[in-house]
Amino acid sequence: MQATDPLFHATQYLNTLQIYWWPFCRILALFSMAPLFNHKALSVRIRVLLAFALTLVLGAALPEPPSVNVLSLQGVVATLEQILFGVLLGLMLQLVFTIFMVIGEVISTQMGMSMARYNDPVNGVSSSSIIYQLYFILLVFLFFSIDGHLVIVSVVYQSFIYWPIGSGIHYLSVTSFVHSIAWVFSAAVLITIPIVFCMTLVQFCFGLLNRISPSMNLFSLGFPITIMVGLLLILITLPNLPDNYLHLTRELLDNIGFILREGQNV
Template sequence: MLEYISAINLPAFLLIFVRVTSFFVTLPIFSYRNLPAQHKVGISLFLAALMYFTIDIPELTIDASYFILLFKEAAVGLTVGLLAYIILAAIQIAGGFIDFQMGFAIANVIDPQTGVQSPLIGQYMYTITLLFILAVNGHHLMIDGVFYSYELIAIDQLIPIHNENWIVYIIDAFNQMFVIAFLMAVPIVGCLFLVDVALGIIARTVPQLNVFVVGLPLKIFVALLVLVIAMTFYIMLIQNLFGTMLETMQGLMELFGGE
């Protein structure tokens, strides 16, 4: 397919390839270490070739402004993909809140997708989130978002750097991540707080009972029981969170496009 790309339009194809590749560097699921780097490049090359014959390609020449466009394409892909990852990171933040109350904060595990430490409950919930996204073909919607970005941000259009609205938008999305994480952790953290209050009352009324020995397994049992009961509720939250992620990506691309 690439043999049909003429030398005159090769700069345009390179711009498309840079944007798609930049998306896959930070976009959830596609950016994880489980996917080999050569596969990421191959998928990016294939998608860039498809998009080349689909979107409107302007005549471009390699000059000083062309390198600015290259930097713009990389910035768009990295920023939008990173924003999507930040929204999904609310799952692990909520898991960190829960683990801290359960006493699991000292037992972090290595996340095979990112290679960094993550809380136990957070990793469990994040794995369920990824499986949910794959089950509803959410990765197809992410690829569709990459293609949709060319309708909002033309290939030869620069980002309005002087417009500070997109900076405020990213900060608001970052704040929204902590709000979502807090709301997801409230049911279990609230129950564990009541357990702490009950243990405090027991420690004052029955001093012979060692609450430090009883408290940890009791809090773990209560947290896991509430987690099982509230799992349906969490699936609904994950569904809303995924919709929020797609809307946030679209909103940022609209601001990049000057709308």
């Protein structure tokens, strides 16, 4: 009996560990993609510690995981499933910031400031436009003003309720995620239409002026005026940024809720 006691205790500890292991994998994968949590200013150690602390807090309240050996092939597949679902959920939460990244790029191109770049390794690119950095700073303040970090924790908890461990990734959820990507571009187009139209009108006026008076140097005249008009349009549209951000966040949470309910119904 004494020889089997250590083996019994080791098995018991392993069963207790799997209660926290799979939630930890999902939460850490989500933090690697979620807005602000994936920022380079937040080191990997802090991200892992936050995921570990959140796992300890939520572990006792989560549904009981399936009785699967973590070290078996089925346990490895379940771990990869949690990582994939955490990445999918984190990308969904990142979509609102992606919308304004597209908006910043479009506005910069229309203003002729596409060459004004800023080092941006967060989004997987070498640089991003200065206009997007302006939107990003404002989005950070809006994110914390609506307790976005607590919303992310709530979404993580609800994901374990509606999509428990071992339920699998279904085709309908992937389809909904692809539709959400299309929603990003449609939302960015709708927000940038007023600015794009005004900038196109300004460029059309300079083109007409060039036809009337070809001797005028429109490069030295039109470039600064285009930038000034673009900055004026940004100043005019900035008061609508909180409403647009809240509306897009509600739409995003509705999409995430739809995906979670699909996982429960399948």
